[in-house]
Amino acid sequence: MDLSAVHAALSSKYYSVLASLCDDLLLQAASRGAATDDWPYAVHLLAHxxxxxxxxxxxxxxxxxxxTKDALPELAAVWRIGQCLWIRDYAGVYTTAQGFEWGPEMADFVAAFLEIYRKRIFQLLTSAYSTINVADVVHFMGMNEENATNYAIQNGWSLDVTTKMLTVVKPKVKTNQKLDVAFLSGKGSYFNVEYTSASDSD
Incomplete structure (x- = not known):
């Protein structure tokens, strides 16, 4: 099976196209009855x-x-990340992703996933709160207290050192953002923020 397009997307960090690319290639392989022994299941799953x-x-x-599940530890590791997402185990998403020794191609992909996941969570916190304590930010962001505080301050929030409360600064809402604030309380659906490529995250 020709997987050159998948590898090219990975090397170019065009992660947002991988899901549809893999879906199409796998469908084509199935229609031809082609063997899928070398299929990049871990990449495909993480792409979704x-x-x-x-x-x-x-x-x-x-x-x-x-x-295949039993034979591919990377695939099982990606699945564990997905399980954390479904049960809204914020800290678990980070510890699971960072606690596995990924191969070269997957390591960069996982790092990009964590970056955009953290940014989406931060956007939700910004939308949902006017003030929030540092401990809660640590929980949601998967960082230690110092890094979580610095991240918030670098994004315009202010810190009351005495109370360890952060004051949220609301940015102008962009038209391509769709935030489900109820997700944080467990009542809403998984968030959806449009993202096109790793280079757009700056």
Missing amino acids: LFLNDLNSARFLWKSTPQE
Whole structure:
């Protein structure tokens, strides 16, 4: 199977195109009855998580042969990240992703996933709160207290050192953002913020 397009997207860090690319290639392979022994299941699964498409990720996992799941530790590690997303285990997303020794291609992809995930969580906090204590930011952002505080301050928030409360600064809402604030309380759906490529995250 020709996976050159997948590898090219990975090396170019065009992560947002990987899900549809992998879906199309896998469908083509299935229609031809081609073997998928070398299929990049871990990349494919993470590509759906990268786009917040948890339903497609779940379907891919369920349709993956059990012997493949058992044979690919990276795939199982990506699945554990997905499980943390579904149960809203914020800290678990980070510890699971950072606690596995990824291969060269996947390492950069996982780092990009964590970066955009953290930015999306921060956007939700910005939308949902006017003030928030540092401990809660640490929980949601998967950082230690110093890094979480610095991250917030660098993004315009202010800190009351005495109370360890952060005052949120509301940015101008862009038209390509769709935030589900209820997600933080467990009542809403998974957030959806448009993202085109790793280079757009600056």
